Amino acid sequence: MVTYEPMPSHLETERLLLRPWTGSDAEDLRALHAERGRGTPAIEDIRVLVTKLAEPAGIALLPIRRRLEGDFIGYCGLITGRSTLEEPEIAYELFRRAHGRGYATEAAAAVLEAAAATGRNRLWATVGEGNAPPLRVLDKLGFERHHVSTEDSGTVVWLTRALP
Secondary structure, three states: OOOOOOOOOOEEOOOEEEOOOOHHHHHHHHHHHHOOOOOOOOHHHHHHHHHHHOOOOOOOEEEEEEOOOOOEEEEEEEEOOOOOOOOOEEEEEEOHHHOOOOHHHHHHHHHHHHHHHOOOOEEEEEEEOOOHHHHHHHHHOOOEEEEEEEEOOEEEEEEEEEOO
């Protein structure tokens, strides 16, 4: 069995700070989920989710805050949603107000570097076929299309990237 170094729980870029979840992130995460347009989740459910996200597992999905402003703008990190711990999936989501400013690319690049430092060889990403902005971000980061699948939510593009 291959073992990997744990992913750092704090990542910093020129404009962003990614750090572990705290209970105070629940309201911000709830607002981000509500922005998806499928209703506002119960705060109790979000608090449970934040508690789970805060548990160390060797990989992490981290909240993103802008360094100067200090405001929560989304999250980015590694998950095992449709993949495995050996080849995790990069995931990110930002408030609409933060779109188009390069924050997703900046945060995801930091996560890629952290993933490479764990000793992993490959990452996955999945995106709804019609969701062009995240596909552009992943293209900038060197991800390549691997295959397409059909799920209840629609067509999903699977992308992969080798790590150095």
